[in-house]
Each structure stands twice: as C-alpha cells, then as structure tokens.
Amino acid sequence: MGRPLEGIKVVEVAMWAFVPTCGGMLADLGADIIKIEPPTGDPLRGLQIGGLNEESRRIDYSWESYNRGKRSITLDLKQEAGRAVLRKLLADADVFLTSLLPPARRSMGIDAATLRKAFPNLIYASGSASGPNGPESEKGGYDAITFWARGGISSSLTVEGAQHPVGPPGPAFGDTLSGAMLAGAISAAIARRAMTGEAGEVDVSLLGTAMWSMQRYICQATADGVRKFPKPPADKPHNVLVSNYRTSDERFVALCMLQADKYWAPLCETAGRPDLAADPRFADTRARRENIDACHAEVKALFASKTLAEWKDILSRQQGQWDVVQDVGEMKDDVQAQANGYIKHVDYGDGTDIPMVGLPMLFNGAPLDSTRSPELGADSDAVLASLGYSEDEIIDLKVQGVVF
Template identity: 30%
Template sequence: MARAFEGIRVIDATHVLAGPFAAYQLGLLGADVIRIDRPDDPDQSRLQGADRELNAAAMGTAFLAQGSNKRSIALDLKSSEGQETLHALLRDADVFVQNFRPGALAELGFGYDELSRINPRLVYCSISAFGQTGPRAQETGYDNVFQAISGMMAMTGTPEVAPLKAGAPVVDYATGYIAAFAISAALFQRERTGRGQHVDLAMFDASLMLMGSHISALTVGGLKPRPNGNRFPMAGLGTYATKAGVLVLGAGNLRQQRRLWTALGRPEMIKGSLQQSVDDAEREGKVLRDIFLTRAASEWEEFLRSHRVPAGRVRDLKEALDDPQLSPRAALLSVDLASPIGAVRLPGTAFLLSGCNPRIDRAPPRVDEHGEEIRQWVGKEQSHC
C-alpha cells in the first residue's frame, strides 16, 4: 500500500525547526520534499548541534533530526535565476511551506495571491511568529520567547523556582505538528473542491494550543494557574524524593488513587471524590513523602506498575531512548549517514498506521546535493510547456 502522501510534491522554503519539521513529517509519509537552501547563508539548524565537525559541514544534528526524505537545491531568491527556478517548481507543486517574515516573499513575487493564479491547486502554508495579520504581525520570535509571552513559563517550575523554560523546544515542534495537520486538512479539502488554500499559522497561537485546559480554567472558571502548573494540586500527581532517584506519581483519578493507597497498605486514605483529595493534599503529600523515602525510585516504579498506578522515575534522554518499548514503534527510525557516522536512529513519528507506516528512504541532504538533477528536471519540464 502506498503511503498517504506519495505523489504529493512539497516545496520546503523553511528554516530552523518548526517549518522543516512540518515538511519532514509529510516526507515520512511519502511526499517528495524539495528543500530550498540558501547558497551562501546556511539554515541555522545546519550549523547547530553537538558535533563541531558536522556543524562546520552544515550538517548539524539539529538539521539531521528533520532533514531526511528531502532533496536539496540551493537558490538565491533575490536573483532572477533563483526566482525563475522556484516559480517553475511551484507551478506544479502541491504544497509550499515557508516561514519568512510576513510579506517578504510577496515582495519577490511569491505571495499566495500571485502563486494561486498560476497554480490554483497549491496549498500554501505560511508559518510566522504572530500570523499574517494583527498588530504584531511583523515581529519575530523563537521558542523560548513564545514560552515566555504565552504564560507557559509562568506555570512551569515550582512556587519557589519559577518561571522555567521547558527543556525541549516544545513550541517549535508543536507548531510543526500543527502545520503538518493543517496542510493535511487543506489537501483533503482540495480533493473535494479542486482548489488549494492559504494556511496562516502563528507560533504564538500554537503555544496557546498547548495550554487548553489552563485557558478554560481562567476564561471560564476564573482560576489563575499556579506556578507549578496544577490548577487542582493533588498528592497523587506529584514529584517525590526516594531512597535513590526521583519518582513522579500520576494517580490522577479516583480508581488510580484507590489502587495507590491499597497497594501502600493505607486504605484509610482512600477518598470518595477528587475534591476530597484536593482538600487533603497536604496530609496525603506528607504520608507519601515518608513512604517513598523507604525505597529507590526504580523499585517504586516497578511496584506501582504492578498495581496499575501510573508512575515513573525521572530518567535522562539516553535512558529514555533505551526503553525496549520503542523498538516496535516509529518514534525512532534508522538511517545510514555518510561515513564516518554510519547508521543512526533519528526522530520519526508518534504513530503507526495499519496500512503503510512512515519510514526514512533518504538521508538528510547536503546543501544543493540534488541541485543539478532538479535543475535538469525543471529545464525539461519548461521545455515541454
């Protein structure tokens, strides 16, 4: 069975993380993704990562994480040749993804209105800091800025240590996922109408989508989120020191809490409602802190799992990637990079499909690695017009 986006051509004129990640997700599902690189100004992600030699070669690990299944052509979009080539690519493309400053590409003749006239079926996705409209449309920003201005950082940490930035660029990758979903929706609608459309996606908006329950708590209930991110703090949802390591407990409903207290031999602590658990959070927390100090976090994790109580010790990233649960999944996909790196595992998708799963067919490209073949193909296409 063919993958969902086989036969779909995506022109990827994005940089850094969010936009390239969106195009990467489409590529894992079979889309032919042509990446537009700047010849004398490599994408920031190509220069960032843990390996200095890779950074110097414009193949930084930040780029490798989302560069597979793409072909690269280097184009100077301020030159007539670069503009002609991009116009030729977009004439028959299905998707155009870009994250330039609002209006910047329109000034070069690549705005949605111009392109939709020559290719009415084109799905044109604009990713920007604040969207194409509004008083802040011309401003720029990065993941950490959006975590700050969205209220996310104010809810992260503890009452004593806040605000804190999330360790991962969660807004960037959430934006990428939302962009891939929006493009998929526009392609699906195109099957009905025969026409593409403009997707206007703002990273600021995406950051707010990550906090839906907190937003409704404020706008509907008038409750201000606490610095630790919990509107209704319960002892069953907390972080606890142990004899060795840190344990995170996730007993968030009455059934789980009943199993927790039963397993710990404290049935008298079982409550009849979540509100009772909230009201008794201080006493419950003290009991749990004393109990959890008697064993190591790894022991508690295994014990609580056996009683179907959600819990896990705090692990580093390497430990997380060594979890055997990942082996049959698609979260990590193998790809063979050029020598001396060889075979590695790179991020994939968070889902499997019963028909045809996402996969990596092509390693991340060097700048302009496929430029000659794409230019030759474009030339042949133009000669047939």
Template identity: 30%
Template sequence: MQDQAQSNAKPAGALAGLRVVDLTQMLAGPFCTQILADHGADVIKVEAMTGDGTRVTGPFCADDTLKDFGGYFQSVNRNKRSIALDLKTSTGREILHRLIDKADIVVENFRAGVMDRLGFAYETLRQTNPRLIYGTVRGFGDPRSGESPYAQWPAYDVVSQAMGGMMGITGPDRCTPTKIGPGVGDTIPALMLCIGILAAVNRVRETGQGQFVDVAMTDAVLAMCERIVYQNSYTGEVAAPEGNRHPLLCPFGLFRARDGHVSIACATDAFWEKLAVAIGRADMATDPDFATNAARVQRQQQVIEAIEAFTSVRTKEEIATALGGKVPFGPVYTSAEIFEDRHYAVREMLVDVEQPGSTKPVKIAGVPIKLSDTPGAVRRRAPMLGEHTDEILGGIGYADDLIQALKEQHVVA
C-alpha cells in the same frame, strides 16, 4: 507527480504523490515539513546559497571533517531533497516559480511580507496554481488571518512559550516561571500547521481549490494551554506555576526516588485505592480525608509525604516493579535511559542514519505516528546542501548544460 527518489524499497507513505516546496528554516517549519516527508510527500528543501542556518549549529561528530550539517539539521530534515537557489536573482526566482507551479504545497516561515516582496505572495501564486496550499508559521501569524500588533516582531521558541502562557504555569513555585526543556514553542505550532495543511489537502481533493494556512506560534501554544483560559473565564483565577503538582488532581506529578524521580498520576479514586495499597497505606484509601480526589487536593502535602515515604527509599526500577501496570506510572528518564529501554527499540523510535563526513551512523528520533498499511519511515538522512539540485531541476525540464551554466553563474548550488 514524479516518483520520489528514495534510498531503499520501504513502502511509500500515505502522502506519496504530494510535492512540497519547503522554504522554511530553523525548527518550526522544518519540523512540519519533515512530518509530511516521513509519510511519503516529496519535500524539496529550497535553501539559500549558504544553506539553512542550522547547518552550522551542530553538534558534530568528533570525526566529521565535512561538517555540511550537524545533529540539529539532521534531526528535522530527513527524507527531504535539497536545492540551493539565489532568490536575489531573477533567474533564481524564476526557478522557484516553476517549482511552486508544479507543487501541491508550499511552506515558509519568513516574517510577514517577505515572500510578498519577492513576488511570491499567495494571491500571486494561486493565479498559476489554483490548487496550491500555502502554509505559514510565524511568531504572531499572518495579517491575512488577523493582523497582530506584533506581526513584525521576530520570534523563537522561548517567545511563544512566554507569550502563549506556557511558561506562566511552569516552574518550581508561583514566582519562578520556567522554560519547557524541548522547543515546544516551535514543534507544537509545527504540528498544528501540519494538521491545517492536511485538512486543506482534503479540501483540494473535493473542490480543486487550494487555500492559505496560517499558524501563529503564540496561538498554538495558547491552544495547548487551554486550561488557563477556562480557569480564568469560569473563576477569575490567574493560573501560576505549581511545581510538580496539579491544581485539580492529586496525586498527579513527580515524586522523589532514591536515584531520581518518578511520575505518578491518579486521576481517579480507583487508581488512588490501588496506589494506597501498593505503598502500604491501605488506610488512606478508605479514610474520608483522602478517599476522594477533592479531599486529596485539599491535603496535597500529606498525600505527597505519604507517597514519598515509599518512593524516596527505593530506586526507579524498584518502584516500577511495585507500581508498573497498576497505576499510571513512569520513571523520569535521562536520554541514556531512553536509549536503554526496549520500548523505544521495538517501536523504532531510535533510528540509525548516515552522517556525511563521519565513519559511523548517528541516531535520531523516529516516526511516532504508526499507520498499518502505509507506514511512515525514516527513508534517508538529511540532505547535504544542494545535493539534489541536478535531479530537481532536471525534473522540471532544465537540460544538463543549462544546469551547469546556472551553477557557474552561482544562481544554484
């Protein structure tokens, strides 16, 4: 593999040497390939001539006159290189074939059958690149792994959250299912796909043979909601929204503070004893009606009232002083409070990157997986549309004059 073009001298990540052809757009696919890029893989983002649809989504900086991309695109496409191809042309498809033949991994999130119709079925590509790992993330999976009756349904985050069971156990009461705030119906499947791809990478090193990696968004969400499966199987219970409580543990949830809310999670009786003492209710630590988790679950409202008698008259900072380090505890943060907390600074989780078209840098979320010897990193901002077309095509043997001719023919940009 060719050396990756990088903007600074940060150490190469653990996946350096892997080349990924990224045909994804929106959130699930790009989030997966960004994780690979964060850890050193050379990710070539292949876009339509008009670019990934999230480029125009925003938000944009107030002084950004270029508007090549906004916050959405910047947040999930860092560390990648971009080439724009017209896959409606035979020449554009030929270029893509050459890119894939030199790649270790291809990832796409089109509807089932789209790539097959373009001539890029996994079975076709593996004939010339038997080591190829072909990763897909779709709403209801690929028919190769089991054809869902919904295989042709389009899907976004809210669809997989709904059908995967997540919304059905989230909400203020049993009658009000609620969407989870972040796009976990996309990002959870993205993480699952990343794990699958890396498992396949390990297998290639052992056997020399690639394989097809398929993740359905709904399947991934259901896997994360595993509790609803065993509850139904063991007891016949159909789980429902429980607000900020837990059906099996108490106290375990959110509690009112004077300036917001805090989370407290006492999954053991030992933690409950420490909490009871800290809130001035040592009597509840030894009272048989509250001393065990099973007893507390039966008397959840009384437990909540006792805790909120303490928390509701104190600020989040005051509660942190009283409980922090003693029991599992955390204040419910706004994004502004996250920006102010030193934890996220020392963990490099708020990273400054250049925003083309703006005079000042912007912040995006950093790399959460910390490796001691081959750390992942935000090495460069998200790419402008076609920013790396020349170097990518040059890397697979296209001469400068031919690249210019392809641009004039609007095959590449």
C-alpha cells in the same frame, strides 16, 4: 502499501526549525520535498549545537531531525533567473511551504496573491510567529519568545518570586509542535482539494500553537477574569496520588491516579501499607484533603523507602496510572519506544548510522521510514535537469550566481 503522501510535491522556502520541521514530517509521510536554500544555505546549518564527544559534534542533529528526507537545491531568489527556476518547480507542485516574512515574500514575488494567481491549484502554506492577521502579522519570532514566553507556557511553570522565568526544556520545543500542526493543516488542505477541487492558503503560528496547548488555563483565566493561576506548590498536592515522588536511589516516580478513591486502598495494600488505607484520616478524598500534610508526608516517606526497581515491581501489580520520570538518554531503551519504532537508526551515508526520532504516527501498526537530510545543494543539478535545463544552461546559472 505506500506512504500516505506519496505523489505529493512540496516546494519549501524556509529556514531555521519551525517550518522545516513541517517539511521533514511531510517527507516521512511520503511527499517529495524540494528545499530551496539561499547561496549561503539555511542558517540552521551553521547553528551547531555540539554533542559531548567528537563523534556527535560532527553531526548536527537539529539539521538532521528537521530536514530529513528532503532534496536540496541552492537558488538565489533575489534574482529573476532564480525566480524563473522556482516558477518551473511550482508548475506541477501541490504545496508551496514558506517561513519567510511577508515583506520578503512580496519583494521576491512569492507572496500568496502572486503565486496563487499564477498557480491556482497550489496550496500556499506558511508558518508565522503570531498569525497572518493583525498589527504584528509581519513581525518575526522564535519558539523561545513567541511560543514559550508570549504563549503563557513559561509563566505557568514559574513559581511566584522566582528570579527568572522557566525556559524551554530543549532546542526548538515550540517549533516542532508548531511544525506538526502545520503538517496537519497541509494534509487537511490536500484532502479538501481532493474532495472539492479547492486549493487555498493555510497558516499556523507559534503563538496559536502555544495557545492551543494552554487552552485549559487560557479559557479558565478568561472566564474568571484573572491574569494567571498560581503554580501549586510541589510539596502540597491537591491529590496525593497525582504527584511525583523521590525513591531511595534518587529517582522519581510520577503518579496520575485521578480517581483517587478507586486506587488508594489497592495501592496501599500492594505497597505493604494497608494501615494507611485503614487510617480514618485518609479514608476517602475528603479526609485525605483535610489531612493533606500528614497524608502527603506518609506517601513521601513510603516512596523514599524503596528503590525505583522495587517501585516498578510494586506499581506494576496495581491498576493505578504511573510512570517513571525518565531522562532523555534513557529513551532509547524504553521498551514501548522500541516496539513502536519511535527511535530509529538512519543511514548517514558514510558507513555509519545516526539515531533519529520517528514520527509518532503508525499506519497499519507500522512506523514510517526516514532518510537523512541533504547536503547543501546536493540535488541542484538533478532537479534542474528534471525541469528541462540543459547542462550548458545549468552551468550558465551557476556562472550567474543563481545556483551554487
């Protein structure tokens, strides 16, 4: 069985991480992604986030992750000859995907109104900072500011009185989530066009995705008329079975047993402390809440008395929900990540392979394959030839500085 989007052609004019992540997802799903880069290349190519050793420093995992499976053509869209090549590419394209700001799109004649008029069957997809409407619709943004800070996520994680707000957990955190949203919107637009014949425009923003992620708090704050909800202190949980606990070997176990009365006694029994369940102070949810300090102290001491390995064995013998707080370097060994193909190794083209996280989508129980990202302009000649340009015409475009 082929991949879901095989036969779909996407022309991408996008930089950095947000929208390119979307293109990378569509490529894994089977679409042909032709990435148009300016003569100097996508600036993400130069934003090297180095590894801890010489081998990993030679590979830009940001670039590899967000631009997997694409073809690259360098094209100067500020020149009319470059835009002529783009129009030929769009003649049979299904989707035009862009992250350029509206003024830049208009100056190049690649705005939605212009391209949709010329190509009415084309789906025009854009990724924006804070949405295509409103007074700031033409303002740019990044995930660290528009998604993480403006979207209410950082504030919700920061305790009162902190010297600095909590920052993102890693590079392009909001970009990757927003890119996934945009890939979903494009897939829906492709389905709508197939069913109704109607193509159109879709936009996903960093701000909108952050708000979708924070919707529970946003709705509650709006209804209650408050600015923010105080972050509950970690040392006084509302439910002792919904918290993180340190083990004797300095690891953490995360519990999320929302039905506390269902799991409290069996957990105490399995952990060798039936006396806690029998204690009238901790008999049920109300009693434990009234005696939260004492109950929490007992549970903390209990977890601190055993190693992580011991707790994994104990917790696996009861029905309540739990997990280990893992470090990123442990993910490659996670049995579920391995079984579902969430981590794969991709041929790097030089006799080695590189690790890559696969899409969290399985079709018929199987993960999708990935291939590495393209070198700058690696496919320029082949793409131009497929559009009918002769060898002399390609050379002429290079002489003009249209193609590099």
